[in-house]
Amino acid sequence: MDDSQIIQLYFERSEDAIEKTKIKYGNFCFRIADNILKSKEDAEECKNDAYLRARSSIPPQKPSVLKSYLGKIVRNLALQRYEYYSAKKRNAELENLHEVNGLNIFASCILENADLFC
Numbered sequence: 001m002d003d004s005q006i007i008q009l010y011f012e013r014s015e016d017a018i019e020k021t022k023i024k025y026g027n028f029c030f031r032i033a034d035n036i037l038k039s040k041e042d043a044e045e046c047k048n049d050a051y052l053r054a055r056s057s058i059p060p061q062k063p064s065v066l067k068s069y070l071g072k073i074v075r076n077l078a079l080q081r082y083e084y085y086s087a088k089k090r091n092a093e094l095e096n097l098h099e100v101n102g103l104n105i106f107a108s109c110i111l112e113n114a115d116l117f118c
Contacts, residue, residue, distance in 0.1 A: 003066040010058040018051045025067060029074045036078040046081060050074040 001020050009017035029050055033043035050073040063069035 025070050029070055032074045033078040036082055046074055046077045049077050
């Protein structure tokens, strides 16, 4: 089935649109997400989210190349998820840095340099 037929299925709101998209572009979408996230489970979720996003966005829009349209959606979803996980890791590292022997860094700095603050 070619792209124009799949896009027409999206315009008709047919359930077959997602199935045909999975068959034709499932591996492509999965590879994009997996290359970014390095997690099979997260890549699978991004792929499925991309199908839903395509279904909600195609009737107003009509992509000329479905493969690149889906690729852009999957890439953006995967990058958003990557940024979310990266931010979470940064916050966890900062929380670990804030504790020094039961005191937070700010408090220990004040105690060590009390004469500078008085």
